[in-house]
Amino acid sequence: MSHELGRLEDLPQDYRDELASHNLVPLWPSLRGVLPPDVPTRQTRATHWPYQTIRPLLLKAGELTPIEKAERRVLVLANPGHGLERMQASAAIYLGMQLLLPGEWAPSHRHTPNAVRMVVEGTGAWSTVDGEKCEMVRGDLILTPTGLWHEHGHDGTEPVVWLDVLDLPLVHYMEASYHVNGGRQTVKPQRGERAYARGGVVPSPVFQRAHKAYPMLRYPWADARAALESLAADQPALDAVQVTYTNPETGAHCENILGFYALMLRPGQTLPLPARSPATVLHQIEGDTEVQVEAQTFTLAEADTCCAPGYTAITLKNRSPDQPAFLFMADETPLHQKLGVYEIR
Numbered sequence: 491m492s493h494e495l496g497r498l499e500d501l502p503q504d505y506r507d508e509l510a511s512h513n514l515v516p517l518w519p520s521l522r523g524v525l526p527p528d529v530p531t532r533q534t535r536a537t538h539w540p541y542q543t544i545r546p547l548l549l550k551a552g553e554l555t556p557i558e559k560a561e562r563r564v565l566v567l568a569n570p571g572h573g574l575e576r577m578q579a580s581a582a583i584y585l586g587m588q589l590l591l592p593g594e595w596a597p598s599h600r601h602t603p604n605a606v607r608m609v610v611e612g613t614g615a616w617s618t619v620d621g622e623k624c625e626m627v628r629g630d631l632i633l634t635p636t637g638l639w640h641e642h643g644h645d646g647t648e649p650v651v652w653l654d655v656l657d658l659p660l661v662h663y664m665e666a667s668y669h670v671n672g673g674r675q676t677v678k679p680q681r682g683e684r685a686y687a688r689g690g691v692v693p694s695p696v697f698q699r700a701h702k703a704y705p706m707l708r709y710p711w712a713d714a715r716a717a718l719e720s721l722a723a724d725q726p727a728l729d730a731v732q733v734t735y736t737n738p739e740t741g742a743h744c745e746n747i748l749g750f751y752a753l754m755l756r757p758g759q760t761l762p763l764p765a766r767s768p769a770t771v772l773h774q775i776e777g778d779t780e781v782q783v784e785a786q787t788f789t790l791a792e793a794d795t796c797c798a799p800g801y802t803a804i805t806l807k808n809r810s811p812d813q814p815a816f817l818f819m820a821d822e823t824p825l826h827q828k829l830g831v832y833e834i835r
């Protein structure tokens with residue numbers, strides 16, 4: 491049972507002033523705020539960012555701001571519950587939509603926050619990560635984990651857009667966020683997605699392994715989609731047709747802080763997801779999904795993105811009676827699990 495605790499105003503002003511002058515604060519007036527009963531207070535609000543709203547504004551940014559003046563030309567998907575200036579989708583997740591125009595180059599740098607890109611639109615762009623040149627195709631997931639050099643270029647003819655997902659809010663909060671600029675990388679002939687394309691059959695440890703923390707950097711959508719279709723076909727009773735993007739050498743999450751997944755909803759399927767402690771981001775790769783988060787309902791059209799706070803149940807419904815829907819999902823599961831605060835309610 492929680493009872494009322496003393497308030498700051500209950501204390502004499504001269505005592506409060508004296509505490510402050512010595513950099514001291516009484517705990518009891520703030521105790522319930524930092525430790526609320528039963529469920530955490532969340533700033534994260536369920537928020538929907540339709541791509542049809544973002545796209546023209548992002549193309550306008552392409553006219554207004556040359557790449558040299560931006561380095562990364564991004565519109566940040568900011569959660570109003572946190573305040574837009576904080577540029578966070580949830581406590582640990584940053585989201586941005588990035589535009590690269592034909593011929594442009596976003597120069598090489600590395601930084602402590604981990605990033606991934608989910609390719610949304612266009613062909614001809616590439617990201618070179620740690621010397622590996624990764625082609626960018628719609629639905630591909632490309633990792634730029636902590637500390638690895640990365641740069642983006644575009645040899646095609648149409649705008650290319652991708653969704654950036656970073657753990658920047660957390661790393662910044664930890665006072666551990668910084669970057670280093672570098673020169674154009676030398677591309678080495680290596681393609682992790684080919685060596686590791688066949689799940690159970692991986693390069694042998696002694697001979698072929700690169701002994702890198704991140705052996706696979708590009709996860710082609712064609713492979714993730716095929717894995718989902720196989721699962722759905724072979725397990726007709728399976729509700730959650732979902733795959734996790736993992737490190738193929740360890741089976742662990744592919745990055746340290748955020749988790750990444752692809753999900754298939756069968757035609758007309760409704761999928762309830764239990765309330766779990768981590769916040770969740772959903773991005774529609776193909777089809778249309780109705781997303782219900784507490785009292786709110788969003789309809790995700792192709793390339794739309796939304797987020798939901800932790801400790802909240804989510805219900806997904808594929809709106810098509812005859813086509814599957816495919817979603818990309820990002821969440822804070824590895825972070826919560828490593829810190830021991832992960833819960834399913």
Ligand code: 1HN
Binds near residue numbers: 588640
């Ligand atoms: C970054 O390095 C990229 O490399 C995109 O494309 C977005 C947002 C915050 C900090 C670093 C990129 C970023 C970022």
